[in-house]
Amino acid sequence: MSDVVVPEVGESVSSGIIATWLIEDGSVVEEGQELFELETDKATLPIPSPQSGTLKILVQEGEEVSIGAIVANISGASSAPSSKAKDSESAPEKTDTQISLSPAVRVLLEQNGLNASDIPSKKENRLSKEDVEAYLASKGKDKSPQKPIQIPKTPPPSPIKPQAPSAISDAQERVPMTTLRKRIAENLVSSKQQSAHLTTFNEVDMSRVMKLRSTFKDQFEKKHEVRLGFMSFFIKAAIHALQRYPNVNAYVDGTDIIYNHFYNIGVAISTAAGLLVPVLRNADALSFADIEKGIVDFGTRAKSKRIMPDEFVGGTFTISNGGVFGSMLSTPIPSPPQSAVLGMHTIQKRPMVVNDEITIRPMMYLALSYDHRILDGKDAIGFLVTIKNAIEYPERMFLDL
Numbered sequence: 596m597s598d599v600v601v602p603e604v605g606e607s608v609s610s611g612i613i614a615t616w617l618i619e620d621g622s623v624v625e626e627g628q629e630l631f632e633l634e635t636d637k638a639t640l641p642i643p644s645p646q647s648g649t650l651k652i653l654v655q656e657g658e659e660v661s662i663g664a665i666v667a668n669i670s671g672a673s674s675a676p677s678s679k680a681k682d683s684e685s686a687p688e689k690t691d692t693q694i695s696l697s698p699a700v701r702v703l704l705e706q707n708g709l710n711a712s713d714i715p716s717k718k719e720n721r722l723s724k725e726d727v728e729a730y731l732a733s734k735g736k737d738k739s740p741q742k743p744i745q746i747p748k749t750p751p752p753s754p755i756k757p758q759a760p761s762a763i764s765d766a767q768e769r770v771p772m773t774t775l776r777k778r779i780a781e782n783l784v785s786s787k788q789q790s791a792h793l794t795t796f797n798e799v800d801m802s803r804v805m806k807l808r809s810t811f812k813d814q815f816e817k818k819h820e821v822r823l824g825f826m827s828f829f830i831k832a833a834i835h836a837l838q839r840y841p842n843v844n845a846y847v848d849g850t851d852i853i854y855n856h857f858y859n860i861g862v863a864i865s866t867a868a869g870l871l872v873p874v875l876r877n878a879d880a881l882s883f884a885d886i887e888k889g890i891v892d893f894g895t896r897a898k899s900k901r902i903m904p905d906e907f908v909g910g911t912f913t914i915s916n917g918g919v920f921g922s923m924l925s926t927p928i929p930s931p932p933q934s935a936v937l938g939m940h941t942i943q944k945r946p947m948v949v950n951d952e953i954t955i956r957p958m959m960y961l962a963l964s965y966d967h968r969i970l971d972g973k974d975a976i977g978f979l980v981t982i983k984n985a986i987e988y989p990e991r992m993f994l995d996l
Contacts, residue, residue, distance in 0.1 A: 597646045599630060599667035601660050604640055608904045610661045611635040612774050613654055620652040624669065631666070632900070634774045638871070638907065639900045644669060703727045703768065776869050786931050790847075791967040794926040795975050799983045801942055801957040804828050807989060819884035825939075826862065827886040829914055832985035833937060834858050834879045835992050837912060840978040844911050846932040847969050853932075861913035861930065862890055865920075866897050872930060873902050874910040918942065924960050934969050937982070938962035 601611065614634035618624055629641040630650065644650075648669040654660055703724060704711060714730045716722045763769050772780070786792075808823050815823040837844045837858055845854045858879040861872040873893045875886065896902045915927050918941035927938040940960045947956045963979045970978075985992050 596668055596670040597648070598665045599642075599645060599650075599669060601633060601662050601664050601666060602642065603662055604633065604635060604638075604904050608635045608662065610659055612659050613656050613666060614639055614773070616652060616656055617641070618650055620650060622650050624648065624650050633660075635904055638902050638904050639773075640903070641900060707731060707765070773869075779869050782931060783928050786928050789931070790929065792928065792964055793967050793972070793975070794962055794964040795972065795979055796924070796963075797961050797976075797979050797983050799959050799961055799986045800947070801825075801959055801986065803989060804986055805957060815884070819887070821884060821887045821891060823883065824887055824890070826890055826914070826916060827883045828986060828989065829916075829937070829939060829982070830860050830862075830875070830878055830886050831883070831992055832982045833860065833912060833914060835985050836978045836981035838879075839981055840974050842970050842974055843935045843965070843978050845969060846911075846934050847966065848932070852969060855911045857911065859909050859911045861910035861933075862893060863913060863915035864893055864897050870915075871897055871902065871907065872910065872913055873897070873906045874908070876909065913937070914939065916940075918959065924962065926962055927964050929964055929966060935963060935965040935975070935978075937979075938964070 604611070611633040612635075614632040616631045617629050618631075624630065624644045624647065626644055626647045628644045630644050631642055633640050633642050646669055648671045651668040651670065652666070653668065654664070654666040660666055703709075704727065707727075709727070709730070711722050714722060714726055716726045804825065808825070808828075812823045815821075841854055842852075844858065845852050847853075857877060860875045860878040862875060864871045864873065875881065875889050878886065881889070893902065893906075910930070910933060913927075913930055913933060913936040915936060916939040917925050917927075918939050922940050923943075924940055925938050927936045929936045938961065940962070942957050942959045944955050945958045946953050947958065948954075949956070961979060961982065963975055965975045990996075
């Protein structure tokens, strides 16, 4: 028999939550087969089986576990009869206990007084939230119209006493926050409460970068096997500016200022679980191709939940590109303990005055949100202007001007 333990997934992670069991209790598994998803405060990771055999689940979905905790046992060899064979021999009636239910599905079932065994599922022995919603929608057609809510004509007497949260209606859904979403919320609220945030704006003419990219994109992709995007230009421009304004690359620690003499750039990536910000370490030593490959790798692994928790820590500055979603302008929030974050936005052609003539240029708004405790407006504006100049005249970065 072998124990399935919660592995170490990063120095900064001490516990997690069993988000989903991917294998049914009593099923035969192969060594290396993914057993469950561990949700930490930084990422959700699939955990593989240490050996082949029959799985015995000890910890249920939704429970918090510490690193090193035993969550299941695997006994016997992979030649043991499969769960399907057992089902065909005994043909037991499907019950709620044999169906895998996530915490969100359990809540949905309880709210609507449903039994899992009454609901058809797309996957054998696994009921999804979508299955329950489809079942409710089909049954909803037969329901008689609900009585209109009677609104009281007079207000309740004052003072109003605190009351427990009321039950939600059939038209609402209560789903617990994921650990990742809770940590994102905590970090953002903490950042707003503990820092003095300001945002300064500017706009950048993307003409030269777009021409440079158009001229060399085919050669670049052929040689480096990766597409040349705009993010690598902005990361290079940000490092160019950080080297001239070291306060932006520093952070406040009590009554001290910690100056970072390295450049770890966080790149915001949107996923179904929320906004993830993995870090490109020592980005000043990376080429344009290295940066583009790193971003593609983060994006690919974020979709398959393969980014390790340690890859989210240690950033000194972050860049977020809301422009990919069509954002015209925003005020991003720095991620503690970082002091600043750069917001990129959508590129739009606008009439601009150049050499006393009106011409059409592809323009992008830039936003720099910063901690006023460590950065004065003069430095923040100078930093953003340095990025603007580096993008409008890329030669500045190559000539160190």
